[in-house]
Amino acid sequence: MNAYGLMAVFETPADAMHAAERVRDAGYSKWDVHTPFPVHGLDAAMGISNSKVGWFTFIGGATGYTTGMIMIWWMNAFDYKIVIGGKPMFSPFYAFPVSYELTILFASFGSLIGMALLNRLPRLHHPLLRNRRFCQGASHDKFILVIETADPKFNADETRKLLASAGSKHIEMVED
Amino acid sequence: MIALFAIALLGNGALAAEHAKTEAKTVQTADAHHGHTHGPAGHPTTAKQFGYAYLTAYMFCLSLCLGALFIVILNHLFDAQWMIPIRRFLEHIACLLFPTMFILWIPIGYLAVDIYPWMSIDPDYDHALHAKAILFNKPAFYGVSCLLFLVWGFIAHGLRSASLAQDKDGAASHTRTMRRYAAGGIFLFAFSLTGAAIYWMKSLQHQFFSTMYGVVYFAGSVWVTAITTYWLLLYFKNRGDLKDVAREVTFHDCGKLFFAFTVFYAYIHFSQYFLIWNAAVPEETFWYVLRENGTWKWVGQLTIFGHFWFPFIFLLPIHRKLNFQAMSMMTGWAWLCHYMDLQFNIGPVLYPDGLSVGIYDVLSLGGILAVLIFMFSRAFNAHPPYPQRDPRIAEAMGVYVEPASSKAAH
Numbered sequence: 001m002n003a004y005g006l007m008a009v010f011e012t013p014a015d016a017m018h019a020a021e022r023v024r025d026a027g028y029s030k031w032d033v034h035t036p037f038p039v040h041g042l043d044a045a046m047g048i049s050n051s052k053v054g055w056f057t058f059i060g061g062a063t064g065y066t067t068g069m070i071m072i073w074w075m076n077a078f079d080y081k082i083v084i085g086g087k088p089m090f091s092p093f094y095a096f097p098v099s100y101e102l103t104i105l106f107a108s109f110g111s112l113i114g115m116a117l118l119n120r121l122p123r124l125h126h127p128l129l130r131n132r133r134f135c136q137g138a139s140h141d142k143f144i145l146v147i148e149t150a151d152p153k154f155n156a157d158e159t160r161k162l163l164a165s166a167g168s169k170h171i172e173m174v175e176d
Numbered sequence: 177m178i179a180l181f182a183i184a185l186l187g188n189g190a191l192a193a194e195h196a197k198t199e200a201k202t203v204q205t206a207d208a209h210h211g212h213t214h215g216p217a218g219h220p221t222t223a224k225q226f227g228y229a230y231l232t233a234y235m236f237c238l239s240l241c242l243g244a245l246f247i248v249i250l251n252h253l254f255d256a257q258w259m260i261p262i263r264r265f266l267e268h269i270a271c272l273l274f275p276t277m278f279i280l281w282i283p284i285g286y287l288a289v290d291i292y293p294w295m296s297i298d299p300d301y302d303h304a305l306h307a308k309a310i311l312f313n314k315p316a317f318y319g320v321s322c323l324l325f326l327v328w329g330f331i332a333h334g335l336r337s338a339s340l341a342q343d344k345d346g347a348a349s350h351t352r353t354m355r356r357y358a359a360g361g362i363f364l365f366a367f368s369l370t371g372a373a374i375y376w377m378k379s380l381q382h383q384f385f386s387t388m389y390g391v392v393y394f395a396g397s398v399w400v401t402a403i404t405t406y407w408l409l410l411y412f413k414n415r416g417d418l419k420d421v422a423r424e425v426t427f428h429d430c431g432k433l434f435f436a437f438t439v440f441y442a443y444i445h446f447s448q449y450f451l452i453w454n455a456a457v458p459e460e461t462f463w464y465v466l467r468e469n470g471t472w473k474w475v476g477q478l479t480i481f482g483h484f485w486f487p488f489i490f491l492l493p494i495h496r497k498l499n500f501q502a503m504s505m506m507t508g509w510a511w512l513c514h515y516m517d518l519q520f521n522i523g524p525v526l527y528p529d530g531l532s533v534g535i536y537d538v539l540s541l542g543g544i545l546a547v548l549i550f551m552f553s554r555a556f557n558a559h560p561p562y563p564q565r566d567p568r569i570a571e572a573m574g575v576y577v578e579p580a581s582s583k584a585a586h
Contacts (some may be wrong), residue, residue: 050494054492085454
């Protein structure tokens with residue numbers, strides 16, 4: 001059994017937020033805070049920058065738009081030329097509604113895939129899910145900060161001291 | 177992809193221009209037949225030149241006032257807390273609709289015969305005008321125009337007086353009063369704005385049909401107002417009036433509103449163009465055909481690329497919406513694009529060969545803006561800069577106030 005990380009339980013969002021600020025300032029990189037509901041300002045307290053998912057969305061959208069335009073050009077103006085209502089063989093105007101729909105569709109695919117990739121999902125198991133206290137608290141009334149042992153700054157004694165001084169009443173090592 | 181769009185557009189434009197020539201000829205012969213050409217081409221009278229310049233400037237300023245009224249109504253309809261910091265100065269801008277904008281409308285009413293070709297046509301000799309005679313006759317024009325100002329004055333002043341009264345006593349009943357004004361006002365607003373767009377702008381070419389026309393003007397108006405709101409918020413924050421309430425999130429939300437209307441305007445104007453392009457009915461296409469002549473074509477391109485693509489791509493990342501320098505420049509750009517959009521709507525009727533901006537345009541816009549800025553500053557400086565005792569003011573400031581009921585429970 002390997003140690004996965006050090007888990008500290010906090011009673012209020014404010015305590016968890018202040019603890020997050022201290023962990024951020026101490027320079028840890030592999031850690032997370034688990035709360036039963038979204039806590040505004042926590043990302044700033046954790047020092048998390050703006051999400052990269054937007055790039056996946058943008059690339060998805062641009063791909064969708066291009067696909068729509070090229071698809072309609074290929075079908076109506078190249079592969080099987082057909083005159084409809086005396087209109088030009090290809091025009092961005094009639095290709096736009098479909099391109100626009102594909103922009104939205106591919107952008108949402110991009111968002112979903114980007115979110116899954118960045119969160120390293122899907123996965124079948126996570127060490128924290130075996131911890132009874134974590135499972136009961138994180139989705140109910142506790143605010144839980146976990147620092148992984150894989151963090152380069154991790155030191156069992158120092159890290160425990162830091163979390164204790166941040167005001168946690170319960171600190172335990174989570175096994176993998 | 178944008179480049180492909182542009183190339184296809186230009187190629188298509190060339191095709192359309194071919195059609196345009198034949199159709200324009202048809203329209204011209206039809207016009208000549210009924211004897212209502214506007215005098216020799218290229219030599220409009222001074223009254224006409226001034227009238228068109230003034231109308232364009234007036235519609236631009238009207239956009240700002242109506243946009244402000246809309247955002248105030250929106251605030252109450254959605255019970256939004258983020259709009260509290262911007263509400264008071266928008267209330268003042270909305271109140272400029274009456275009587276200031278009404279007085280500024282008088283030159284348009286006076287020059288109407290010079291500005292609107294339909295006023296000098298006998299409906300018995302013009303089928304389109306005959307069919308629309310119930311709307312397009314002088315008593316209806318002047319009657320409806322006056323009614324529009326009364327409606328706007330009623331909503332805008334009703335909302336502002338309740339808001340100012342709440343500053344004094346803090347009573348929640350004023351919020352309910354404002355909600356009632358907003359709930360009824362949104363319908364009156366929709367009809368009256370459409371009426372203004374149809375009577376004062378669309379009727380320049382009375383043969384034209386478009387059910388989207390009012391919405392296009394609405395979308396452009398709120399678009400330019402949203403970015404102007406952002407700039408005013410920044411200005412009043414730096415001046416100190418709004419420094420307690422203007423938070424980063426307020427700017428972000430203003431930027432998002434502008435972004436939303438960038439997309440909405442493109443969606444609406446594209447829909448109007450697309451339906452007309454697709455149906456290809458001469459009664460509708462002549463309007464856009466005229467606007468592909470000479471430099472008007474490039475004004476149209478400015479609407480596509482400057483009004484939509486550039487702000488759309490530019491504002492996608494969150495950090496640009498929070499960059500004050502970039503957003504201030506965007507304000508100037510949006511003013512230019514919206515003004516050119518209105519030129520595109522109004523100008524080609526008098527100057528079919530291309531865009532014409534002269535001293536009358538500069539004087540009209542400068543003059544109307546000067547009057548509005550003077551009246552606005554007077555109102556703004558006479559009252560508290562933001563709603564002092566709105567029920568959501570603490571929330572807007574980012575402060576948590578424990579409800580009285582939960583205090584009693586402890």
